[in-house]
């Protein structure tokens with residue numbers, strides 16, 4: 001604990017004041033005096049490094065991960081300090097520019113309805129929102145792993161502050177298709193095929209029927225069906241199947257046979273390949289599942305998530321040095337491949353670690369080695385977040401993304417420098433996803449920070465690759481130029497349609513009320529935005545070097561619907577699309593077998609006219625009258641989602657939750673989905689579709705529902721009876737202040753309330 005005397009001494013010497021655990025420091029910026037308020041305990045527990053004040057937990061952590069990277073911690077802080085000092089003002093300038101542009105747009109719309117389109121478009125050019133496009137170009141990114149550059153497949157996203165989940169994500173390269181069908185709603189539970197605690201053979205039979213149907217489709221046999229196969233064997237480098245009538249057959253396309261494994265004379269595994277993705281038939285006649293079918297198939301394992309994003313951003317609640325160290329330590333554990341978790345699985349304790357490579361024999365008898373893990377990318381936070389884990393000497397917080405960039409890159413040196421057989425990147429790259437950038441100028445700035453980071457970590461130029469989220473409206477409309485600004489290191493453009501929807505509302509907030517959430521998705525802007533992203537990616541020649549990616553399937557329990565619909569992503573020309581968990585990755589992988597993305601890109605997309613920018617700029621304003629029931633339902637639904645998510649964020653530090661909507665559909669909620677819900681209600685409030693009283697009473701009504709949903713969670717504090725509590729108040733603020741919160745981002749509010757919550761907890765522990 002910090003001594004009171006020391007605190008008071010510092011308060012005096014720094015011409016500062018101390019109140020309620022907060023220290024107010026007098027500071028000057030660009031010649032102007034201002035007060036900086038900092039958490040006294042944190043400020044005093046920080047250490048001077050590189051002209052900054054760094055929380056000692058972070059100092060210790062950096063010391064801990066430096067050995068093996070070739071970087072000394074002192075030199076790291078000194079270079080990092082220089083980067084921050086040289087760039088924090090520019091960061092602020094760019095954020096101010098966002099606000100200035102937004103104010104002009106607000107002014108444009110205020111009191112003017114409907115939008116005069118040509119005038120609006122010209123105005124966007126005049127204020128620098130829409131920038132002119134320059135001459136054609138192609139990206140030149142090199143040293144990209146094939147999982148990103150060449151093979152299309154699912155991309156899993158996972159909060160990096162949860163070691164149990166993130167290890168699962170790293171290992172989600174391979175997943176059991178039998179389990180994916182058995183354990184989800186893909187197979188209906190009627191006709192005795194229910195899921196239960198014990199294995200249900202009726203369901204098991206249906207699972208096999210369904211899996212064989214997919215195999216017949218993807219890896220057809222020349223004559224008959226997989227359900228009729230009694231035996232798999234290998235002779236003279238060829239796969240032979242023997243049917244139950246004794247006849248023999250082989251694959252219609254022999255090239256799909258990629259490898260096998262034998263135990264003595266017994267065939268144990270048959271490996272098939274299609275569109276660069278693998279499918280393994282595991283054979284064991286003695287296993288309980290193997291006994292249930294004539295061919296002795298114990299499992300069908302599919303190559304699932306080729307890549308996974310370890311998320312430091314919207315699915316994570318990291319508000320201070322303690323949380324950031326947890327995030328970074330887990331990422332470092334992945335980069336060192338040393339991360340492990342002792343965990344209870346059923347009635348057993350197990351240790352989860354990262355898988356090693358998998359090895360088969362090729363048909364020609366050579367070794368075939370395939371990665372056992374996904375290629376990991378790390379998503380840093382956006383430019384608008386500031387952290388108190390490191391401050392300038394005057395106590396003001398530094399841009400958190402700079403810290404993320406430097407520390408996640410430092411940790412990744414363990415992978416780059418590793419001489420081990422199994423590496424995250426076999427081509428010597430580090431993959432960093434950058435969210436919420438608003439156009440080329442910001443990309444250029446971030447690109448410069450990448451250069452600086454490479455320089456002080458001693459990395460070859462463009463080792464640090466950039467994944468670029470296309471999730472802000474100003475980013476979308478200037479995407480081609482944004483890609484150009486990072487053309488030597490870009491490895492993906494991904495349509496984060498959730499943030500993008502939130503920004504769609506916030507940007508044109510004053511123009512009028514927006515459609516309810518479900519209808520918003522049906523409006524022309526969304527399809528135009530999705531197509532435009534693919535078109536810009538094709539024009540800049542991403543295929544073969546980088547991914548064109550699509551967004552999250554946010555209903556983790558609706559796998560049947562996902563299996564039906566998410567094929568739309570590869571069919572639209574996307575090399576990857578996001579899934580919320582490993583099972584979804586195994587199922588979504590089937591889409592990339594059915595659809596060759598390369599073929600779609602070459603035949604359907606290359607050369608087509610680019611999607612229409614005018615459609616993207618059509619603001620999806622409500623064009624019909626909503627009745628009272630519709631308003632109430634939408635209001636309740638959004639309040640339920642907001643509270644269900646916020647209550648765990650503020651009270652438990654959980655950044656991503658599964659929250660039931662009003663129809664009892666479990667939805668993945670993160671900061672981006674929160675942004676949509678909060679912005680929509682704030683927008684309706686502003687345009688008098690709902691009143692403040694209606695909002696507050698809906699929140700109270702839904703608080704009771706959310707309390708009930710969480711009643712079995714011992715760590716949960718109910719909101720009913722505690723409406724003054726931080727959890728409830730955070731939700732209120734997100735809506736009531738939604739009009740004025742920069743870009744409608746939720747993180748500032750969440751962080752503030754979570755920090756207060758943690759401070760309160762620390763106080764009560766004293």
Ligand SMILES: CC(=O)SCCNC(=O)CCNC(=O)[C@H](O)C(C)(C)COP(=O)(O)OP(=O)(O)OC[C@H]1O[C@@H](n2cnc3c(N)ncnc32)[C@H](O)[C@@H]1OP(=O)(O)O
Nearest residue numbers: 157158165168169314315498552580581656657658668672
């Ligand atoms: C807009 C955007 O930014 S989208 C990107 C951000 N969103 C995400 O990253 C979503 C990630 N997904 C998740 O966090 C979770 O799946 C949630 C919160 C949606 C649901 O979590 P839960 O309710 O705990 O999941 P559920 O009970 O269905 O499954 C838990 C099991 O699945 C695994 N799992 C769930 N999600 C993931 C994941 N993303 N990666 C790896 N494993 C996962 C867990 O490890 C656990 O298995 P285990 O017991 O063997 O460890």
Ligand SMILES: O=CC(=O)O
Nearest residue numbers: 496497498499672
């Ligand atoms: O980050 C993803 C999104 O949809 O937002």
Ligand SMILES: [Mg+2]
Nearest residue numbers: 471496499672
């Ligand atoms: Mg997002």
